[in-house]
Amino acid sequence: MSNSETTPDGQMPETLICPTCQKDVLYYDRxxxxxxxxxxxxxxxxxxxxxxxxxLHVFKPTAALPLLKIGQEGFLRQTWVRxxxxxxxxxxxxxxxxxxxxxxxxxxxxxxxxxxxxxxxLIKPQAGQYKEFAGKGKAxxxxxxxxxxxxxHRYSPATLYAVGExxxxxxDDKKLKVSEYIHPPFSLTHEQAAxxxxxxxxxxxxxxxxxxxxGLDKAYLPTPFGIGASQPSPVEQSWPSLxxxxxxxxxxxxxxxxxxxxxxxxKTVYEDSFTAYPDTSKHAEAxxxxxxxxxxxxxxxxxxxxxxxxxxxDNQWLELPVSVIDEGSGKAYTFTKALEYYHGVDGGExxxxxxxxxxxxxxxxxxxxYHLNIYPYSGSLSPVTIHLAVRQKTSVANLFLIxxxxxxxxxxxxxxxxxxxxxxxxxxxxxxxxxx
Numbered sequence: 001m002s003n004s005e006t007t008p009d010g011q012m013p014e015t016l017i018c019p020t021c022q023k024d025v026l027y028y029d030r031x032x033x034x035x036x037x038x039x040x041x042x043x044x045x046x047x048x049x050x051x052x053x054x055x056l057h058v059f060k061p062t063a064a065l066p067l068l069k070i071g072q073e074g075f076l077r078q079t080w081v082r083x084x085x086x087x088x089x090x091x092x093x094x095x096x097x098x099x100x101x102x103x104x105x106x107x108x109x110x111x112x113x114x115x116x117x118x119x120x121x122l123i124k125p126q127a128g129q130y131k132e133f134a135g136k137g138k139a140x141x142x143x144x145x146x147x148x149x150x151x152x153h154r155y156s157p158a159t160l161y162a163v164g165e166x167x168x169x170x171x172d173d174k175k176l177k178v179s180e181y182i183h184p185p186f187s188l189t190h191e192q193a194a195x196x197x198x199x200x201x202x203x204x205x206x207x208x209x210x211x212x213x214x215g216l217d218k219a220y221l222p223t224p225f226g227i228g229a230s231q232p233s234p235v236e237q238s239w240p241s242l243x244x245x246x247x248x249x250x251x252x253x254x255x256x257x258x259x260x261x262x263x264x265x266x267k268t269v270y271e272d273s274f275t276a277y278p279d280t281s282k283h284a285e286a287x288x289x290x291x292x293x294x295x296x297x298x299x300x301x302x303x304x305x306x307x308x309x310x311x312x313x314d315n316q317w318l319e320l321p322v323s324v325i326d327e328g329s330g331k332a333y334t335f336t337k338a339l340e341y342y343h344g345v346d347g348g349e350x351x352x353x354x355x356x357x358x359x360x361x362x363x364x365x366x367x368x369x370y371h372l373n374i375y376p377y378s379g380s381l382s383p384v385t386i387h388l389a390v391r392q393k394t395s396v397a398n399l400f401l402i403x404x405x406x407x408x409x410x411x412x413x414x415x416x417x418x419x420x421x422x423x424x425x426x427x428x429x430x431x432x433x434x435x436x
Contacts, residue, residue, distance in 0.1 A: 019053040027165040037162035062161045064088045070164045074214035085164030091155040119228030120205040138430045142181050149181030149188040151430045185232040204230045227423040235417040246410045270297035270390040276376035277383045289376035301367040307360040308389040313341040319377040327369040
């Protein structure tokens with residue numbers, strides 16, 4: 001952007017003479033600026049258009065030079081701004097450092113652009129006064145008409161370096177007690193001193209937007225480190241719609257499964273009774289009975305086949321090796337089911353164990369024509385009548401499988417969101433995370 005195209009009337013730079021090094025100090029706000037930081041000798045001084053400048057402080061040398069230069073113009077959030085000041089600050093009680101840029105817009109209004117560990121926040125004055133109230137544990141909140149904020153951090157700042165122009169004495173910032181509240185991507189800051197109570201609203205700005213606004217290469221800006229206090233989660237914006245879509249998909253799946261079960265799949269495909277006669281042939285195995293071969297029946301698959309066996313056992317056992325034969329391919333599906341039932345009287349009390357009824361299942365049976373080969377074994381020399389019913393049922397395994405597949409992405413996103421929140425609040429003294 002060229003100055004001739006963008007610079008508002010009345011904001012052409014003026015110069016002051018530094019009272020220490022006698023070099024020029026540029027400034028832009030002729031109305032509100034009274035404090036200045038010399039970029040040449042680090043002298044911080046006051047000048048109010050009358051009398052000589054008043055030397056206030058000389059900052060120590062620092063390598064933390066501003067990324068955005070004094071006088072640099074940009075177009076941020078649809079507003080023309082110019083960088084007119086830069087502060088390099090730290091917490092008095094900790095080693096945390098950050099930079100703050102003073103921005104001046106076309107109408108002479110100021111805002112701040114803070115950068116901490118590659119995370120950027122645009123900060124503007126907020127009218128009104130608010131009250132903090134306590135929640136559970138360490139939680140503290142502030143309500144505004146727009147949203148509720150939660151306390152994230154408290155500190156007192158100390159200025160290590162300053163360059164450019166300011167409308168307040170930045171050396172007095174050390175008297176402030178600062179409270180930062182967040183509702184990502186927004187933040188609310190309260191600066192409080194003996195006779196001062198100011199509130200500011202902030203909004204997280206992505207580094208790409210900063211680079212675009214000031215015509216910079218993104219690689220020039222520091223790479224964000226960790227999770228910013230008011231940084232929005234990449235999941236949070238899409239999470240409500242993702243939950244809703246997933247819920248609707250699961251409900252639709254359940255309804256389809258129920259309709260499929262009621263009208264199409266649950267039916268008896270074969271039912272009959274047969275008698276197992278002991279095999280008295282010369283080479284028969286002990287306790288074996290003569291085989292039973294069923295008529296053919298049709299299965300519409302893939303489906304779950306349920307086999308129900310019942311027999312009037314009386315102090316005896318019955319073992320049923322079963323082969324389900326596919327008439328088309330000759331493939332056999334085998335299983336064995338055992339029934340036993342014993343009863344009696346012991347010490348004048350009746351007892352029983354076992355069951356005369358048992359079920360068996362084969363899952364994902366394909367469509368086709370089948371018959372059964374059953375090779376009974378019995379602990380009795382008497383014939384045993386066996387009732388058999390084969391039903392094809394809708395397998396809930398399919399429901400669980402599809403539901404599980406539907407939940408993979410939402411669960412992954414939920415885990416990302418939980419990790420993001422945990423990482424954010426692990427940096428706060430006012431979180432619910434217990435220290436180990």
